[in-house]
Amino acid sequence: MSALQLTRPLAVIDLETTGTNVATDRIIEIAVIKVMPDRSVQRKVKRINPQMPIPAASTAIHGIRDEDVADAPTWKQAANEFRQFLEQCDIAGYNSNRFDIPMLVEEFLRVGLTFDVKDRRFVDVQKIFHLMEKRTLSAAYKFYCDKDLTNAHSAEADAVATFEILEAQLERYATQLKADVDALAQFTKEDEYVDFARRIVRQNGTEIFNFGKYKGRAVRDVLKSEPQYYDWMMKAEFPLNTKEKLTEIYHDMMLKKP
Template identity: 85%
Template sequence: MSALQLTRPLAFIDLETTGTNVATDRIIEFAIIKVMPDRSVQTKVKRINPGIPIPPASTAIHGISDEDVKDQPLFKQVSNELKQFMEHCDIAGYNSNRFDIPMLVEEFLRAGQTFEVDSRRFIDVQKIFHLMEKRTLGAAYKFYCDKELVNAHSAEADAMATFEILEAQLTRYDALLKPDVDALAAFTKEDDYVDFARRIIMQNGVELFNFGKYKGRPVRDVLKVEPQYYDWMMKADFPLNTKQKLTEIYHSMMLKKS
């Protein structure tokens, strides 16, 4: 059996939200299973008042209603606590690279804080599963752990199942997967992107728009000939993380001019 090798804590995260739009939806519950290098486990589970109504369709999935969160704190009120709990942690999750992490970063930005990502390594257990077997979380749990996923869409149950699945994957694919975070993060890494919403990607060291009429065009070239495109994006309904990265590129261009 290949046990997961850790040099620093690895936080398994799962979020329940009002929906799937990173720019407009909000977190209503988070669970973090923090696995320490000595294999001890720390858990933090908390419900959040999103400040907006929870759509019935979302409640039907995770079972959390407006009534359930009306007396809970806003994300901003727990952001410092959450940030401290995840300090110096690498992060793992199920579809986390495309959803949980972008959503978490967006909530921190709304709270007026940044969440450090450059120094962290990210492992997406769904990516390993899809590359190897191509199934869903419940099927992954049954396939790898031979267990039924009870309380699916409970953040804590899903996060713990994700941890167990990764351990089982390391055993099943011990000839292919190295049980260390660097190797797993590299294995699940996707194409280079600048923002989590992947509106801007990186190719050969050049930032390119990845949507709309300028898809495939260098961001800097577009902003040089059509600076109003920057203003449009800043006013439009893009995630704050996308606007933050676009602003960094824009400011870098302005500094070179001066």
């Protein structure tokens, strides 16, 4: 069996949210299953009051209603606890590179906390599944673990199932996948992006807009020719992480201005 080799803790995360828009939706449940290098496990699971109504369409997926989180702490109250719990951890999840991690970073920024992603490795179990078999968490659980996922869309059940799937993937693909986080992070790595929402990507070292009328154009070229575009983006409903990265590019460009 190819047991996952860990040199530092691996935090397997799952979020339940009010919706899928990173800029406007909020966390309503978070589960972190922290697997230590010695294989001991620490868990932190919490319901969160999103301070906004939970849409019926979202409740239909995860079963969490407004009244279920009415007395729960707000993210501002819980954020630092999770930030500390995730310190020095690599992070894994199911579709986490595209949703859970961007949402988590955004929520930290909303309450004035930075969540340093430098030197962390991200392992997206869904990406392994799609790359190796080309499908939902429940299907992956059945395929790899031959188990039916009960309590699907309970954050804790999903996070536990995700780690079981990861271990089963390593056993199934023992000759193709190396059982360490660095190799898995490289295997599931996406195209190079600047912000988590992928509004800005990096091509040959140059930041490029990845949306809208300037898609494919260098960010610095656009900001030089149309500086008002920066103001528009900062006022529009883009994720805070996108605005933060855009501002870094803008300030760097202004500093280098002759």
